[in-house]
Amino acid sequence: VRLTFYGGVGEIGGNKFLLESRGSRLFLDFGRSYEREKRFYEEPFLRPRGERHLIELGILPLIKGLYKCQEESCHLDGVVVSHAHRDHMDAIRYLKDEFPVYCSETTREIIKAREYSGISDPGYCISRLTKDGEECLKTFVECGDPSHIDAVEITQLAVDHSVPGASATVVDDGDCRLAYTGDIRFHGPSGELSSRFVSKAAGMDLDILLIEGTNMREGRMSSEGEVLLKAREVVESCGGLVMLGYHALDLDRMRTFVQVAGQCDRCLAVSMKQAFLLMRLGETVDLDIDPSRLFVFRRDKKTTYRYESEVLDAFGGRVVGSADINERQDRFLLTFTLFDMNESIDIVPWPGSVYILSSSEPFNEEMEISYERLCNWLDHLGMPLYQIHASGHGRPFELRRMVEEIGPRTVVPVHTTCPELYARYLADLECEVIVPGEKMTIER
Numbered sequence: 001v002r003l004t005f006y007g008g009v010g011e012i013g014g015n016k017f018l019l020e021s022r023g024s025r026l027f028l029d030f031g032r033s034y035e036r037e038k039r040f041y042e043e044p045f046l047r048p049r050g051e052r053h054l055i056e057l058g059i060l061p062l063i064k065g066l067y068k069c070q071e072e073s074c075h076l077d078g079v080v081v082s083h084a085h086r087d088h089m090d091a092i093r094y095l096k097d098e099f100p101v102y103c104s105e106t107t108r109e110i111i112k113a114r115e116y117s118g119i120s121d122p123g124y125c126i127s128r129l130t131k132d133g134e135e136c137l138k139t140f141v142e143c144g145d146p147s148h149i150d151a152v153e154i155t156q157l158a159v160d161h162s163v164p165g166a167s168a169t170v171v172d173d174g175d176c177r178l179a180y181t182g183d184i185r186f187h188g189p190s191g192e193l194s195s196r197f198v199s200k201a202a203g204m205d206l207d208i209l210l211i212e213g214t215n216m217r218e219g220r221m222s223s224e225g226e227v228l229l230k231a232r233e234v235v236e237s238c239g240g241l242v243m244l245g246y247h248a249l250d251l252d253r254m255r256t257f258v259q260v261a262g263q264c265d266r267c268l269a270v271s272m273k274q275a276f277l278l279m280r281l282g283e284t285v286d287l288d289i290d291p292s293r294l295f296v297f298r299r300d301k302k303t304t305y306r307y308e309s310e311v312l313d314a315f316g317g318r319v320v321g322s323a324d325i326n327e328r329q330d331r332f333l334l335t336f337t338l339f340d341m342n343e344s345i346d347i348v349p350w351p352g353s354v355y356i357l358s359s360s361e362p363f364n365e366e367m368e369i370s371y372e373r374l375c376n377w378l379d380h381l382g383m384p385l386y387q388i389h390a391s392g393h394g395r396p397f398e399l400r401r402m403v404e405e406i407g408p409r410t411v412v413p414v415h416t417t418c419p420e421l422y423a424r425y426l427a428d429l430e431c432e433v434i435v436p437g438e439k440m441t442i443e444r
């Protein structure tokens, strides 16, 4: 097995690991690197024009034949995507459509739903709308049960993370066995899945473990259960509107807020995009959300996109706008990010209203919150801010325990800003720890 690191080393996000074995070539994740893009670009006026610019700047690896702009062909059996966060999958849009994407069914549905409800450059779509529905330009292959690519077997095992459908990946070529955690945590509502992955991996006699380390410098001890208790205390003490900021794909957090709403005799209003995602995932994920507590917030705007019409049809009477919220502020928890703030002028939050910011990872997973701008709006509205959050990533002691329990021969810390610290943290364990470098190759 040859493993080459083209991103996600010494940085959080942009994971791209090329695995070559017995004539097969696969990428484990092919994510967008916000860190690298930020060095050169400033949205919205200075943004890359296609993959040619990204390759030139070293943001995407130069590999001949991989990208749409290149005429040459190259052999690649596909990309195995761990989960639907953009820093793990979004750069697949620049790859030629002929390369299949291996992922869980839920991951596929999230990727498609988000693209359907977002704006993509027409030349770089993963799926697109047609008269009859939608067309998927990439071939998605589910690999919950082992998938075979020639002599190489790939298995994805579900793990807990802050997006549904997240998986760890195991690759077995007969001689060498490798596992890649993707992003993983143990303290979320589905922590049991992560423990099950660890037990399975422990029995596999692994040669290599690629392990994430997002929280090596951010070891926070809050759990999803604590988020519920703390948020409830805030909501119970508030007689006005409660606005919420959290990641649109974090459906565990959404479920927590629905529960808080139920306990405080309020309802949760979510964004159109979140409502659409819920509709699309209804068949693949058991969301366990009380539908009577769930409303959709409709921004005041002239055009209605097709996905929005579908949401409006599906939610019927459970659609609210700024005027409805204005009248019934003590009846709602309102999902409301910085990008919704123009609506606050019509909502006019009552004195005593509050904002709960329920995310704390501005540096990764596409959640670059402009904290200062948010605060300026809240100053204007007279709304204090509470930060209540539990991370999507394992704490350092859990990551170390995972290595101890799995017992691989070699460990490679990825998706972390401090791989050297990580290596020293694991130095007494019976495994070799390799600090990966850009374009470094490991052979086993």
Ligand SMILES: [Zn+2]
Binding pocket: 083, 085, 088, 161, 183, 365, 392
């Ligand atoms: Zn993630």
